[in-house]
Amino acid sequence: MLRPPHLARVACACVLALASCAEELAPVPPPVARGAAPATAPRDDLVDEAAARGLDYVNRSGDAAKTDILAANGAGVALLDLEGDGDLDVVFAQGLASLAQAVTGPGADLEVFRNVGGGRFERAPGPGLSGWWTGLATGDVDGDGDADLVAGGYGALVVLLQDADGALHLARDLCADEPARLVPGAERAVGAPPPWVTSVALFDADRDGALDLYAGLYLDLDPLAPVLHEVGEGPLAVPCRWKEHEVYCGPRGLVPQPDRFYAGDGAGGFVERTRAALGALPAGYTLAVLPSDVDDDGDVDVLVANDSSENRLLVNDGAGHFEDRGYEAGIALSMEGNPEAGMGIACGDVDRDGRFDYAVTNFSDEPTALYLGSELGFENATFRYALGRETRALLSWSAHLVDFDGDGWLELFTTNGHVYPQADLPLSGTSYGQPDTLWRLGPEPRAVPVAPRDARSLLAPATGSRGAAIGDVDGDGRPDVVVARLDGPCALGIDRFRGGHRLVLHLAGPEAPSPHAPRTPRDASGARVVLVAGQGAGEFGQLREVQTAQGYQSASSPALCFGLGDEARYAKLVVRWPSGAVEELDGGAADRALWIEEGRGVVRAEALP
């Protein structure tokens, strides 16, 4: 248990302590040296500087009319350090112009953008893949100290290892032996729907120090004979309609594909162990996967958001065998007992009580759900936080709990956009294009929307967004967000919130791993940190866990970004490593980035700009 006993008690006191810190100025982020990021960029906002900073990715996701379900789901994005130069580079998944092109080819490659410093990007060669790519996961799968990538797609699941020059190379094709795998341009027969991978997650399930892989799969979609207009046959066929409009078919009525689990060997190799790890877990239209030590017992559990079927909480027995406890924990269904269209998952300690809380995004007319960790499972706080009213009209995808404004309380960021262009027809109660949204969730326990300051805000345009990744791309200690938008240019929301002291932690497992398990992975995946700040009645704690898989089909930076409000120092850091070791580190000054290695404490510290 890594929870200071006073954490819940001090949470209320912090409400008062932080109320006056909003105008406290933190160091102003350095101006962008190249491009058009203006010196007059608005404050207290996420300012979209993608074009100015060289991120010129444009998503392709099927036909504009969205006649099949593959066209609606969009792409993910990953933030990882590709050259070991300490800054975050960007990899986007990419789709194709039509479902037919997935068969005829040519296929798409991943799109790579190198951070050349200060959050400015240049396009770099991709790894040379060919497919329709969807979900991305990051982690050091070969234990060589740099981040690698797993890419899932419609008909594909591949492992890419990073070489010494920062290039990604195809190392394993995990669908290689499957006749139904999709190879654009290759002959295929009707009646063999390919495996459709959505979100993927790398984490250490069995605490052997090697990252394992959970692949969420969606449904059967035969590219040569997609189900159109109605599901079923003859007089029992049901037309595919939404609010009286004809729309693409699915997921209901189509066949869900079961998720998969692959055990990693620590050298970049993976062996499928689905049956052993997941047992007879029913298939469930998976869209999002988030590893997290939900029950705080030292091993990593998995939350799975399923579209139109029950969400799952896969509780780990410590040896990498999972059992679904979603219903008992209270996260499987809506408050009314209905399965919802789970799209994305976020993790964070919203109420600062030392327990992780989770947000799950859903379809329009289904609110984004907020589950607060409690002594027994979760407490559904969706309506108490006013998320019912705030999110009901939105169809949301990626979700992230992040402290953008640095006040020490988490905000909820969601990417939004409807799947049906018909949403723009009268009386739908929603719209096809929707702006991305940000809400403050504290110190008052209710969702308070953050309004865009002007048209440059990431939160301003009503578009369709899907995957999103969080990370400090410009090195100012503030978390930024990269968004993969549907059928259009990506967005890069640079954190321009004023105020709040910061602390950024980069964690690493030991370079020479212990000969005996449990071990900490080299990239510290699964490490859990409590930061304690403030004094007396104003003392508060914040909980974080190193996990890159969060949101929807995307991978965020493993670095942990803390906001400290007006606290210029933190009192202590407690790190629980996956090996089981717990280290308590003395307090220090805020506004720094710290590199912490298991067994060696703080090995490097730098002041934030």
Next chain:
Amino acid sequence: MARARALAATGDAAGARALVDGAEVDEATRDALVCARARGSTSPRTASTRWSRRSASRAACAAPERAEAWWLCGAALARRGELAAAAPLLRRLVTAWPLDADAPAAWHLLAQEALARRDVEAAKACRDRGRELATWHGYYRTRRLQVRAAPDEPLPRLGLAQLWLSVDALEPARAELLELVRRAPDFARGWALLGEVERKLEHRDAALVAYDAALARDETLADVRFNRALLRLAAGDAAAARTDLERLVQGATANEPRYALAHLHLARLLKAAGEDDAAAARYAAYRALGGTEAL
């Protein structure tokens, strides 16, 4: 009301509320209006939990004979995290209106409440009942969609009637089947199921009419013939019953244990008619099929 519902669905809650508030209502529709207001106030699109609870409580007090009033009040309490307070209201709903559209949700909340009390067994029972009922409602919605898409197609409506039968709701099943045979009079299985429902409702004559109609269209319906034989026996029409039973003990159904009783009933008729050898042969066939009753 319909216009208000449509407005609410588009997100115009204020417009919907204005319509409802301005409506002139008679006594008969007053309760529905109270519930509609509460439903609007608990809609996640508009709800503040405090206001919705007040409105829902008002609905439960004003319209206790309406299932939705109990649901609205229970749900409003649950959203505030007051599951213990919600539980009695939800229990009232699932007891008094077990097939109500909100009943699966009520069972779900009751399961959550039991979990909060750490009563795992009760939680499991509530969960299972809720899932079972949710599945039933899922099929029900699908069948209704199919009926709406093709109202003259007999299969969807037959499925609807079977759903009602699966929960022993005989009158709604009968209504669907009457509509089915009106629209598709040549559909033998519709008549057959109608006969079954009429028999369960103890409408013997109506059941016989339906069975006759079914067999006139498909004489291979062995179940129908067997049930008709039983009804004819009960009505004292031994000759007609014997005709059906003799048909059943020959041909494809002769050696099916499912129709063993046809051999027994025929044996008894034969014995009563003084045909002892034939009766003994039928009884032997009955015993060979696993029957244990005395002749």
